[in-house]
Amino acid sequence: MPKLDESLLAPLPPFSHLERSQIRTILDQASSERHDEGVSVFTEGDVADRFFLLLDGTIRVVKITPDGDQVTSLHIPSGQLFGIAQALGRTTYPATAVSASEVLTLSWPTSLWQTFVVDYPGFATETYKTVGARVSEMNTRIVEMSTQHVEQRVARALLRLVNQSGRNTPEGIEISFPITRQDVSEMTGTTLHTVSRLLSAWEKDGLVASRRKKIIICDPHSLVVLGGA
Amino acid sequence: MPKLDESLLAPLPPFSHLERSQIRTILDQASSERHDEGVSVFTEGDVADRFFLLLDGTIRVVKITPDGDQVTSLHIPSGQLFGIAQALGRTTYPATAVSASEVLTLSWPTSLWQTFVVDYPGFATETYKTVGARVSEMNTRIVEMSTQHVEQRVARALLRLVNQSGRNTPEGIEISFPITRQDVSEMTGTTLHTVSRLLSAWEKDGLVASRRKKIIICDPHSLVVLGGA
C-alpha cells in the first residue's frame, strides 16, 4: 500500500480542525482500496465492520426490493464519509454502496469510530452534518416524488448531480461519472424509456447533450425552469 | 407547571440507563406543554432553540412545498424525542411538527443538548438510533414510492400507523389519533379521492371499518397481502 500524504485529508471537513500529527495517525490506521466501476463496496445488511471515506470517484447508494427492482437513494461525491452506520446507531449497513465510477476509498475498522468521535474535535459535528444533509436530500426526494411530475423530477435530479459532481466542458457542464438512462430512472422512480424520451426532447431544444453513458447540461437555467414550475 | 414524576422518563430508551437523581435533574430543567390537535409545535426553518420529548399523543412531521402542497414525512409516537435538529448538525428545524391529536410535550433549551450527550450515558446512542430508525423509514418511503402502486402504498401506510400507534377495539385495531382521508393521501403521495375509493372498497370486503376521522383495521393480514404483491 502506498504511503498516503497528509494533504489528502487536511482540507476535508471531518478532519479540517486537526493537527498534522493527528491526521498522520488517522492515515496510518486506514486501509486504502481501489474499486472498478460497478462494484459493491459493501452490501445492505452486512455487518458494518468498517467505515469509509471516498477519496476519488462517486458512490451510488442503492436499495434492492424483494422483487428485484433497484432504487437509488443518493449519490456521494468524493471527499465525504460513507458507510457510517455508527452515526445512525446501526450495526449493519442500511443500503448497498456501488461505485458509479472507478473509486478510491479509505476505510477504518468500526472499533475506531468511538476514538475518532472522542479524540478528534469537529469529527462528530461534521459527521452529523453529513447525516443531516443526507436526511435533507431524502426528504426532498420524498416531497418531489409526492408532488411533482416525472419531467420535473428528472430535471431536478440532473441538476443535483451536476451541482454535486459536475465538470466543465466546452459544451456545458457534464456529469463527471458514467451514467445511463437506466441509472437516472432509478433515481427518479421512472423508466429508462421515459428518461430517454425526455433527454431526446431536451437535446432537440439544446438543453442537454448526451452520448452513451454521458450527460452534459448545456442550459442549466432552462432545466431549473422545467423543474421549478 | 405541575411537578413531574420521575417514572415518566425512567422507562424511555433515551433515559433508561440513568440514575433517579439524574432524571430528577433533567425533569427540573424541562418545560412541559400541552397542545390541541392540529397545532404547530415548531415550524420548518425556525431556529432550533429547543428539543422535545413527546409524552403523549402523536406528532405529524410535515413539509410544505412552495406551491402549498403538504407532504407528511413521518409520524412520531409518544415516548420519542423530536425536534432534535442538533443530532443532524442543524441549527434550524428541517420540517414542521404538527400535533395529530392533543399532545403533551417536554422540552429543553438547545444549550442543554451537549450536556445531555456528554453527561448521560446512553443518551447519545439512543438518539442516534432514533435518527437511524427515521432514516430507515424515509428510505422505505422512497423505495415504496418508486416501485409500488397507490393501493399498495396506502395499505402499507395504514399498517405502519397501526403498528406504531394502534389501539385494540372490538372491531379491530384502530389508529389511535384522528386521521382524515386527506392525511392519508399526504402520507402516500396521492389524492383524498383515491384514498376514499380504496377505503370504500376495503370496507365492502371487511378489511377495514371507518368513520369520520377514524380508521379501524379489521383484517391486517389481507392488507399485508395487498401491500406485499
Add this chain to the structure above:
DNA sequence: CGGCAGTTTGATCCCGGTCAAAATATGTGG
C-alpha cells in the same frame, strides 16, 4: 337547524408505464 368539514361517487382525461422492435455504440476474440 344552518353550515362547514369531511367523505363519497361518477365521468373524463392524460401522463407515463408497458410491450415491442429497431438502431447504435462498445467490446472481444480470432
Add this chain to the structure above:
DNA sequence: CCACATATTTTGACCGGGATCAAACTGCCG
C-alpha cells in the same frame, strides 16, 4: 481489422391507473 455478441439508446403504438373536475351526501358542532 473485422465480425459477432452485448449493452445502451431510441422510437412507436397502446392502454390503464389514478389525477382532475364536478357534485352530491353525511355527520357534527355551535
